[in-house]
Amino acid sequence: MKTISVILLTLALIIESTITTIPLILLCLLTLTAVFREKFIFVLAFIFGLLLDLAMLKPVGFSSIIFEIYIFLIFMYQSKLEITTSNFIIVASFLGSVAFLLLNGLFRNIILESIVSTLVGIMIFIITRRLVKVKTND
Amino acid sequence: MKQRPEVTAYFLIFFILSVAIFALSKTGVLSPFEPIFQTIIAPVQSTVYNGFSFVTGIGSNSKIKDLENKNDLLTKKLLDQDKLIKDNKALNDQFLTQNPPSDNLLPAQIVGAPGFVPGLSVPEDYIIDKGLADGVKVGDAVVVGDNLIGIVYKTTKYLSSVSLVTNSSASFTAKTMETNALGVVKGQGGGGLILDNVVLSDNLKVGDLIVTKGDASVLGEGVMPGLILGEIVAISKNPSDLFQRAKLNARVNFSKLYKVFVVIR
Structure with missing residues (x-):
């Protein structure tokens, strides 16, 4: 679980800090929380939030705060909602992307970008779930 | 529901840590430590960005590129000629019309240019691989040829952020x-x-x-x-x-x- 998580988040960090404004790390954290539901994800959210801020020359700690709150809200909702379904991923991706882009001052095309983030989030979720199933069968 | 207090504890610990680090970062206490990570990741970002630029450039017509380059060169000559004419007209030998002199130019690689759709959307900022250690300061102009690209608005020891001229705040x-x-x-x-x-x-x-x-x-x-x-x-x-x-x-x-x-x- 930890290996998949670190590889996924590292790829997301490199892509998000280089060529796109889509919040890939946020989407990966959502998927990892939904699939694994481990408290270790708080550690990953903290570390990769710091790394993202360092790579993007933003105030360090800002993204970590957003990620921690986001992951905590998902954990709180897991007793009330079924979080390992695509429907939840769609809603959480969209709302999370809108909030993240707003807080980072990226107001332009925010709805369109959030819709695209949702599609990317769903893809990451499906691929991660398949990878985990394959590993479990092995 | 034993898990809930544990989750809350984990959240509180890392949330408080994040807030503390954010506060320290805002006061500048962490500035000496930021370059350590940036020196590691900057080459990776540069490689990824160059690779992406190369891939998106495949298939672009080389003849059109040549024509664009020639057009830029002719525009530069036109600008230079215009400046010479104005200088002569005004008979003002002491007034320097500044096209950036080449000894004032520091080449920099773009290591990050996040846009909505990579390769299609125009980014609003660049991250370049030169910083305070190379003499870059906030407010420095960034150019390509005679074209103003943007202004440096944040610098760390080895990296800088450039706000492009097309940025909505420029x-x-x-x-x-x-x-x-x-x-x-x-x-x-x-x-x-x-x-x-x-x-x-x-x-x-x-x-x-x-x-x-x-x-x-x-x-x-x-x-x-x-x-x-x-x-x-x-x-x-x-x-x-x-x-x-x-x-x-x-x-x-x-x-x-x-x-x-x-x-x-």
Whole structure:
């Protein structure tokens, strides 16, 4: 679980800090929380939030705060909602992307970008779930 | 529900840590430590960005690229000739029209240019691989040829952030090359530029180049004059308005650049 998580988040960090404004790390954290539901994800959210801020020359700690709150809200909702379904991923991706882009001052095309983030989030979720199933069968 | 208090504990610990680090970062205490990670990741970012630029450049017509390069060269010659004519007319040998002298230019690689759709959306900022250690300061102009690309707004020891001229928060005093009309160029985001605040009595002409008027201080801070911002493609003039405005096209493809030059003071 930890290996998949670190590889996924590292790829997301490199892509998000280089060529796109889509919040890939946020989407990966959502998927990892939904699939694994481990408290270790708080550690990953903290570390990769710091790394993202360092790579993007933003105030360090800002993204970590957003990620921690986001992951905590998902954990709180897991007793009330079924979080390992695509429907939840769609809603959480969209709302999370809108909030993240707003807080980072990226107001332009925010709805369109959030819709695209949702599609990317769903893809990451499906691929991660398949990878985990394959590993479990092995 | 034993898990819930544990989750809350984990959240509180890392949330408080994040807030503490954010507070320290804002006060500048963490500044000496930031370059350590940046020196590791900058080459990776540079490789990824160059690789992406190469992949998106495959299939682009090399003849069109050659024509674009020749067009840029001819525009530069036109600018130089225009400056020479004005200098001679004014008989002012002591006044230096500043195209950035080559010994003031620091080449920099773009390591990050996040845009909504990579390769298609125009980014609003660049991250370049030069910082305080290389002599880059906040407020330095960034150019490619005679074109103003943007202004440095944040520097760390090895990296800097550049706000592009098309950024929605960017504005520069400017003038038209042919008619000398004065105005303010404002970024519109998404690659858009407009020339605003031009008095109605001034003439604007489609195809005319817009250059910076220059706002350099005695200390050399600010943008030097004569840097190209864009070309007029449409004019909006309404007699009932206070000012006329023009839509500009930037002469640089911001999503395809990989190397820029910082004008060092």
